[in-house]
Amino acid sequence: METPPPRNKKELQRLTGKLVALGRFIARFTDELRPFFLAIRKAGAHGWTDSCQSAFAKIKHCLMQPPILSSPIPKEKLYMYLAVSEWAISAVLFRCPSPNEQKPIYYVSRALADVETRYSKMELTALALRSAAQKLRPYFQAHPMIVLTDQPLRNILHKPDLTGRMLQWP
Template sequence: MLSFLDAFSGYHQIPMSPDDEEKTAFITPHDLYCYKVMPFGLKNAGATYQRLMTKIFKPLIGHTIEYGMKLNPSKCAFGISVGKFLGFMVSQRGIEVSPDQVKAVIETPPPKNKKELQRLTGKLVALGRFIARFIDELRPFFLAIRKAGAHEWTDSCQNAFEKIKHCLMQPPILSSLIPKEKLYMYLAVSEWAINAILFRCPSPKEQKPIYYVSRTLADVETRYSKMELTALALRSTA
């Protein structure tokens, strides 16, 4: 069973150090004020909040009362088998693509201009973690976006789009890490991208992907040798 927790105004539950309160001062027509709790927008606010979450939940989930953390009941779920988290479906099987995301891509018509192509590319990039060699598959899109002049939706773009839609209709389930279990990796390089798959083998005939990595090569990296690219793929995955 799974539980999803949402802190009520999470940042505001972290008190400011008295010595730092004056650094958050702001002026209004009525007076000069400063924050006594951590406000949104501070450069290190996200990292500070993440450290607090790690401190509270890493040893054992369920310590919100002990630490005095207030939760937002309308956004919490307890004792469920599957739920949506950060746009993805999470269950004990692992992480899956949300059906809503897949539907949005499947029902998207071929773009008619460069702006629509960029919007479609953005949708697909958000799902790249579920598609092997994603950058290689999406290369026709990138070439069309970079092309000067009028937008042109080529046969290569359409073929790539259909292949990606097919992959999303049967997406893999990203498995969860098992402590102390041995992990394996596939690496693949091309002229314009590096790719990797991290996976586990529960049995000799079974491979369960944990994460797909795919990124475009920088201009200087395109001149690397195959061995250097393979090492780069390994380093990027780590």
């Protein structure tokens, strides 16, 4: 893929906008685009860095070898992995046609707002679940779903006395 790197802020914004549309095909895509977002904020002549160049090369590689997404079978049990980092949340929805095989259906990721970067890991995991559930509502309505994460979400979500910001989320 012989795409040259962007030369200015406008070209970088254009490239980032095009890439965001492909986010459902690449795992943790927001993490991959982070150097681009930071370069857009800097907006100076030195905005394009070595990390931008390596991210650009990695994204080109991912686009040349995209994963094969699968379609779920009606009423089939689906699984979702949730992942959080210090500045992004991600989820992958997948199916297991056999015990040793996982086929991705949809990838979801988004950057955190400034205030969200101060959330606890538990709150970020709940936010990732909420964001994925909003984005993937038809899958949640049509299929039984098992959510896999390293946080004890069940304990928090089944509390009748939930307080704080999670109570305020619509």
